[in-house]
Amino acid sequence: MSGDASPQPLGGLPVAAIATPVGVGALAIVRMSGEGVLSIADRVFQAAHEPETPLSASPGYTARFGRLHDGGEMIDEVVVLVFRTPNSFTAEDMVEITCHGGPVVTGRVLQLLLDNGCRLAEPGEFTRRAFLNGRIDLLQAEAIGEMIHARSESAYRTAVTQLEGGLSKKLDTLRERLLESCALLELELDFSEEDLEFQSRDELVSRLGTLQDEVARLIDSYRQGRLLREGVATAIIGRPNAGKSTLLNALLGEERAIVSHMPGTTRDYIEECFIHEKTMFRLTDTAGLREAVEEIEHEGIRRSYEKIARADLILYLMDIGEEDYEAEITTVRNIAAEYPATKLLVVANKTDRSASAGERMRNIGEETGRPVLGISALHGEGLDALKREMNAMTEGLDKLHDASVLVTSLRHYEALRNARDALQNARELIDAQSETELIAFELRSALDYVGEITGKVVNEEVLNTIFERFCIGK
Numbered sequence: 001m002s003g004d005a006s007p008q009p010l011g012g013l014p015v016a017a018i019a020t021p022v023g024v025g026a027l028a029i030v031r032m033s034g035e036g037v038l039s040i041a042d043r044v045f046q047a048a049h050e051p052e053t054p055l056s057a058s059p060g061y062t063a064r065f066g067r068l069h070d071g072g073e074m075i076d077e078v079v080v081l082v083f084r085t086p087n088s089f090t091a092e093d094m095v096e097i098t099c100h101g102g103p104v105v106t107g108r109v110l111q112l113l114l115d116n117g118c119r120l121a122e123p124g125e126f127t128r129r130a131f132l133n134g135r136i137d138l139l140q141a142e143a144i145g146e147m148i149h150a151r152s153e154s155a156y157r158t159a160v161t162q163l164e165g166g167l168s169k170k171l172d173t174l175r176e177r178l179l180e181s182c183a184l185l186e187l188e189l190d191f192s193e194e195d196l197e198f199q200s201r202d203e204l205v206s207r208l209g210t211l212q213d214e215v216a217r218l219i220d221s222y223r224q225g226r227l228l229r230e231g232v233a234t235a236i237i238g239r240p241n242a243g244k245s246t247l248l249n250a251l252l253g254e255e256r257a258i259v260s261h262m263p264g265t266t267r268d269y270i271e272e273c274f275i276h277e278k279t280m281f282r283l284t285d286t287a288g289l290r291e292a293v294e295e296i297e298h299e300g301i302r303r304s305y306e307k308i309a310r311a312d313l314i315l316y317l318m319d320i321g322e323e324d325y326e327a328e329i330t331t332v333r334n335i336a337a338e339y340p341a342t343k344l345l346v347v348a349n350k351t352d353r354s355a356s357a358g359e360r361m362r363n364i365g366e367e368t369g370r371p372v373l374g375i376s377a378l379h380g381e382g383l384d385a386l387k388r389e390m391n392a393m394t395e396g397l398d399k400l401h402d403a404s405v406l407v408t409s410l411r412h413y414e415a416l417r418n419a420r421d422a423l424q425n426a427r428e429l430i431d432a433q434s435e436t437e438l439i440a441f442e443l444r445s446a447l448d449y450v451g452e453i454t455g456k457v458v459n460e461e462v463l464n465t466i467f468e469r470f471c472i473g474k
């Protein structure tokens with residue numbers, strides 16, 4: 001961490017990049033940002049209607065039609081749009097050139113700008129500049145990335161809400177209140193010889209309690225937000241040959257949908273989802289989870305549970321035609337004990353194979369205290385009832401208390417959890433009547449964690465991972 005990020009102009013060469021996707025299109029946009037871009041534009045652009053004031057002497061939002069030229073050679077007919085600091089996306093002087101679409105044209109336009117004093121922008125550099133110049137905070141920068149990559153209406157909506165700044169405001173207030181308590185404690189440290197208390201310990205504990213509750217609410221909203229955005233993470237687990245692949249295919253059936261997520265977020269590979277009524281179920285990490293039960297039995301329970309930990313809903317599939325199911329009852333009990341908050345449904349497959357399926361299911365239900373549902377994945381029997389049950393079990397998981405303060409990113413979630421832990425440590429230290437210095441240290445780190453989310457506290461590594469995910473030109 002390197003302290004507070006106050007907006008500061010970035011020196012160095014202005015940057016340029018193609019802002020529209022590569023490929024053939026009617027139009028494309030090449031843009032540049034930074035000091036001197038208006039003079040660069042003047043050098044390479046000839047307005048169609050003379051006489052004109054040069055672009056560098058024109059007000060912001062001036063648009064001109066004309067030609068780009070490289071010495072004597074005409075490159076393209078374009079429209080040039082001028083933005084003046086601080087009223088631009090990056091808060092710097094910017095020029096957007098709308099040229100004809102197509103990889104060769106846009107490549108030539110970009111080259112022209114590079115030859116005239118720009119350097120190629122790094123991925124996400126325009127957004128990074130907007131952040132470093134104080135135009136947007138880190139949350140909003142991320143929201144822009146989420147918006148571009150959104151593949152569903154709800155993902156798009158959550159990004160818009162985040163861009164509007166609801167969560168930013170909430171975190172800023174939280175941070176200010178923390179800062180107050182922290183400042184009072186540090187004041188005590190300054191006057192430590194005089195043994196002063198600027199806020200009573202009781203008062204501090206109660207303040208911290210309120211803050212902790214608010215942080216906890218935000219942490220809860222992460223699960224709900226993720227459900228909205230990514231669907232109910234559903235794990236199908238069970239012994240080999242229980243029929244997991246068969247069930248997977250039967251569930252995906254005609255409702256099969258492939259959803260891919262942006263690289264670097266929680267998942268960066270293609271996952272399979274299906275929607276039943278309005279709920280999206282995401283069959284997660286199925287490759288890994290297929291092995292999970294075998295590992296539970298062979299490699300010790302702990303390791304396998306790691307894989308199950310990410311699920312919202314577990315379908316424990318067993319072959320009801322098998323005589324010996326006592327060991328599985330123990331496995332189901334173990335999973336239920338380890339993950340009390342995760343929904344767990346026992347699914348008895350291959351009911352077609354066994355005449356005594358009903359009796360076995362009742363027995364399993366009694367012994368595990370879990371609902372047991374009979375299906376035949378192969379023949380498609382009981383699947384509608386299964387989907388209904390899955391819906392019923394997960395209903396309400398995605399109900400939001402307050403849509404304006406939704407935490408949707410794993411990064412924010414983790415920072416908030418760290419903040420919560422630091423607050424908890426602080427409270428325990430107060431209870432143990434520990435030294436003020438130790439309490440202040442915990443509050444400071446809680447502050448840093450909250451600040452990291454909006455970018456009030458700059459962590460170079462965090463910035464890099466965020467902006468690497470953007471494409472060049474954003």
Ligand code: GDP
Pocket residue numbers: 238239240241242243244245246247349350351352353375376377378379
């Ligand atoms: P996995 O190892 O758990 O993924 O199990 P599979 O889906 O590969 O199924 C194992 C075997 O059980 C295959 O031969 C399936 O055709 C068969 N199977 C799956 N579901 C049923 C069912 O409902 N009834 C019957 N009789 N066989 C099934």
